[in-house]
Amino acid sequence: MRTSRTLRIVDAFVILWAVAGAYSIRFGLDSTFTISGQDSSYVWLSIILAITWWLMLGAWSTRQSRILGSGPDEYKRVAAASLWLFGFVAIFSYVFRVDTARGYVGIALPAGLAGLLLARWLLRQHLSVHRQKGRRMSRLMLIGGSGGIVHLAATLVREKHAGYVPVAAYTPGDQSSSNELTNAGLPLLGHEPQTQAILEAIDQCKADAVAITAGVQLNPRTLRQLGWELADRNVGLILAPALTDIAGPRIHTQQVAGLPLIHVTTPTLEAGQRVAKRLLDIAVSASLIVLFSPLFAVLALMVKLDSRGPILFRQDRVGFEGAHFRMLKFRSMVIDAEARLTELAHRNEGNGLLFKIRNDPRITRTGAFLRRYSLDELPQLFNVLSGSMSLVGPRPPLPSEVAVYEQDVRRRLLVKPGVTGLWQVSGRSNLSWQDSVRLDLYYVENWSLAGDLIILLRTARAVLTGHGAF
Structure with a gap:
């Protein structure tokens, strides 16, 4: 894959930059760039370190095409390979009593790791642009029941950054799904549950990989034979179980008598996690209140x-486990905005239960500016500090919305509402009601402290662009 080849070159450049930079900072170079004395031994150490680092990135499979472009696995592998390498250096120095300069290692490791992660992120953005245009994609044939195929195809089309484009469908043992698949834009290439027939369909659509979805009617022996044949043809095999909106930390595999069993843990926020989340809320909200105090004064004026x-503007909202609280915002509308709500109901552009108007006549001039950059929500930092809200969480709903919630939607109330969340960084008012609910439930089901930090970083970009805010 072209991206994998590019990564080899980029990794080499970053590693050489980090190692050479660490050497020059720690030992220095004279005006003629000559090296003398004991420092010359570090030249060979630098060369060996750079080569070993580059090779370990390959050994840890950080350049595999299946992990490039989406998900945290690529970053985790880069960090693991780098930390293992310097762990080996530390052990080697201790066992053989080699006096390694701490300043040299202390510069090379963080600089190199940060450079590698930044380079991977930049290449991911570049790759995402290509994939949004339909380039650098893997062709995927979907095998399974019609319902599972349609769902998986719709998800992959929506999430183009994953790098898969569905090109055909194959429904072994099911001859009654052609209309449903045609409506989804996928040609049906067959339904015979034999390995050879499936292989012919793969050749016909020129698929780079095959995805086995829910509802597949193939016996284990046929699946095993298919896996062998695909490996010989260098065609990828993907198993897509009927598990939706489940994040990696909740999924664990276990081998039992040759069977890969998938365990899905129950989503719970343990006491330690709650304390960590609360400490993060207090630290960040208090710091931002102090930092933005001059801005608070200007906006208030x-x-x-x-x-x-x-x-x-104070409004009654529903928080953790249905508790009501008063949410604070800078007033962005005229004082009789609530009274004029009925006369504007016919102009609603919101999603589902949410009332939104793109050019709301009740919004003041200052209010339009505040909403554009989400500055009207800054007082919610006081809600976070008091404990009624969190920095990251589901959107705080109105009591009228909660009153008509379906049972599954009420799971949004299992965590504190947030100043920002997945809905904030994924389109805000441009999202449909179903997408808003899906994102909030995904957050509730898969909360993690690292996820909160990523959402906070993405929020800064969403606020600066003003995308979806009205």
């Missing part, structure tokens, strides 16, 4: 001078 009424 702008709101006061623009229109009559209070500076802060």
